[in-house]
Amino acid sequence: IVFSSFYQAKEKFKKELKIEGFLYSDLSVLASDMPYFPPEEEEENFEDGIHLVVCVHGLDGNSADLRLVKTFIELGLPGGKLDFLMSERNQTDTFADFDTMTDRLLEEIIQHIQLYNLSISRISFIGHSLGNVIIRSVLTRPRFRYYLNKLHTFLSLSGPHLGTLYNNSTLVSTGLWLMQKLKKSGSLLQLTFRDNADLRKCFLYQLSQKTGLHYFKNVVLVASPQDRYVPFHSARIEMCKAAVKDRHTGPVYTEMINNLLQPVVGAKDCTLIRHNVFHALPNTANTLIGRAAHIAVLDSELFLEKYFLVAGLNYFK
Template identity: 80%
Template sequence: MFLIFYKAKEGLLREMSFQGALYSDLPVLASDLPYFPPEEDDEEFEDGIHLVVCVHGLDGNSADLRLVKTFIELGLPGSRLDFLMSERNQSDTFADFDTMTDRLLDEIVQHIQLYNLTIGKISFIGHSLGNIIIRSVLTRPRFRCYLPKLHTFLSLSGPTWERSTTTARLWLMQKLKKSGSLLQLTFRDHVDPRQTFLYLLSQKPGLQFFKNVVLVASPQDRYVPFHSARIEMCKTALKDRTTGPVYTEMINNLLLPLVEAKKCQLIRQNVFHALPNTANTLIGRAAHIAVLDSELFLEKFFLVAGLDYFK
């Protein structure tokens, strides 16, 4: 049976002229623990629990990251993990970022106080717009006491900014919703781009306090451009003499502190999904959502690499 599998795999690689590595080639996985371990007695963890805050994106809800939570729990059984599936913004994700930041911060503080949690680590997992709200929370004075406890920031298709990509969609949503967040996301909240919310946010410390900053991006995603999710330059920005320098400054503002932080590692993960030929695939929505609802991707991602970031 194994011989048939290896012959089929080698034949596929030759046919595709594929030069990369496959999951099945890796000798060591991120976790060797069984999905369903034997029951164990609860023990006291002197160093506290690991709080994982999951934040949905635009027009999303608290259930969006349920599969992400499930695969982490399955992959790390017995770990002292506590998940906060954020829901405070789900009724209005079109508010301005300051308002949504206050809501998420209140939710985190209230969750810790309500359950009398002793925090050992705090990690954040965000999808799309939710990653900007997370970054904004890190800058608030009320959160300052938790900065030394930051562990992993996992960004699933999180934008640095949006300027010209999916213009028609953003324009239509802006007209229908009168959205403060979309104005800020597209740099239209101030005439001076260096006074916009996103530019000012890029100047504030935050990401460098994490031990792991993981940026997951897909070139198939046209809702959040590949370069935006990876926090890197693009050819369009280089050619734009007006906004190009601003975007360059934002990238430097975000990346230089990460590079200089000795205890922080930056990881970029590129994802290529097997997607059907549908309208959602054509407009890039399918890839944008696949990081949340593709069981194949999530299981492989966490089993091969992702679980390491939550240990």
């Protein structure tokens, strides 16, 4: 009876979906066939080098924000020779400008590698929100050039890669504007393209002209249409209807997207993956303003466990 009602509910859900896709329960093969809690290995062998995973939080966040992401990767890939750096150097001031935060993150990564005398075989980055822009900025620095050929996966969770233009939430746009004024925030000024009168001289446009993403084996963009803090199209790095109609800013927007995607699409060893996420959210104020979906990629155990089992673990193997 339980199985029967489950299948009936599943078929009903499929019919109600307005997008094409498939459910994980329909798959015959699991994303990971490793047990969650394997027998402990007597001695770990790190001769081949380790896989460093750098986790970078977002605006007004801290180093604990991505702890569940780290937990589910570690559970799913036991013995994976993974070392996590939970970035904390920017947690006291995420309202600084991006160049300042880039300097801090870059220094933190290099110090971590030197302090623990790590032999690095691969480097992956996981960013949330604004943290993804800091990660992309680090890739462009001369001091990071040595590590470019070790880049493996860039997992972007709700990253404002195209800034916060064309946000369909007036409430959030007003809130960000007020926050920028109160905090005198360089990063929020840059995300809204108000750091220069010439849009092509704005930080985000100039960052789009610098290469970086195509060095990764996997560029994974996770976005949710329920997220009002970071526009869906910005997290997915794609055009939106408002930009197509905008004759002033639209062409600049198009150039940014081409700047970012052409090197990735043209690289033989780089795969671009986009995941759209729909969360089951309660009817609260946080849901209404889109904050709930923005942070659900960090604190929803249900989402994170399913995401990594279905797809996410593959990018860190």
